Amino acid sequence: MSDVVRPYGDTSGDGMVQTSFTLPVPAGRRADGAALALAAAMGLDPAMLVHARPVGDGHTFFVVYGRVRHAVDLDAVRVAERDYPLLSAAAINTAIRRRLRRKLTVVGACIGTDAHTVGIDAILNVKGVAGEKGLECYRELAVTNLGAQVPVPDLVAAAAGADAVLVSQVVTQRDAHLRNVRELSAAFRAAGRRPLLIAGGPRFDESMAADLGVDRIFGRGTTPREVASYLVHRLAEPR
CATH class of the missing domain: 3.30.30.60 (D-lysine 5,6-aminomutase beta subunit KamE, N-terminal domain)
Incomplete structure (x- = not known):
């Protein structure tokens, strides 16, 4: 029934x-x-x-x-389920050190005209959110936070050699968040090098990752440990 x-x-x-x-x-x-x-x-x-x-x-x-x-x-509801284990901070650092034998590099920014850095700061900065420290606290992560209103070409240039790029989009008027993320994906394709691309924000549909050209979308309520665990799952675990 x-x-x-x-x-x-x-x-x-x-x-x-x-x-x-x-x-x-x-x-x-x-x-x-x-x-x-x-x-x-x-x-x-x-x-x-x-x-x-x-x-x-x-x-x-x-x-x-x-x-x-x-x-x-x-029974008919379909959502994007987490398909990777949620790891402790110690397990995240250990996995990166053992598998990569170097630090995993992450570059984050709010792109386009979006000036709302609360989301990207919550994930990246030491203070974190909801009782969890941000990615800067992980010993085996090298994190660069470019801040707000970063033009896509500048982010592509700054992310040369990065393992992962995280972009946060809060402004959604006239679907600006969708347009900006598609521009980001196209710019990395044109550059001929593509890190792991992650987009986040409260108005994204998490099932739209493929349509937007990114690897993962994180929505409202995401914590730094979820993002760090995903990075390990994609970049520092045996495939």
Whole structure:
């Protein structure tokens, strides 16, 4: 039997969901009506407007609560599972030292116009994230963090001889993150040398790695140890 689930709001399986959006309409009764009409078109029945607030000139932000009839068959859900072991810091260093007999080199950056370095810093910098130290803390990793708004040609030049390149993309307007990563992949192909390419950010679909021309995509909640374990899996384990 399929494992089918529905959203939970007030009672189990009642289908209640909450969504938010902005409309280019000045706040007022007409704007409220437009928000409810949109919610109805989205399948919320009944829909309740629980919050409306002006945001800027001629725009209103809404929160709508309502019931949907949709359900999810968990047996049909496909996600990108981790296909490598999650190693300890000691095991990561040992594997690199024994297999490579040198330091594994990593270059990271935010490319294009993206100036949000929180993600790349969380993975690379010593302070790390979620109680884990960043890749700079691993003795057998040589890490270079180029920072924000790095042009792709500059990253390709800086990554000469690197084992792996990590890029973080937070800005997603008009699919800038997808365009930038495809540009990165094409630039390394044109250069005739291709390190392991890893992209990360909260709005990536982790199943799109092949489509974007990279080896791996890491999404929201990724920790430094996950990335380091993947580097060992791809670069410092016997194939």
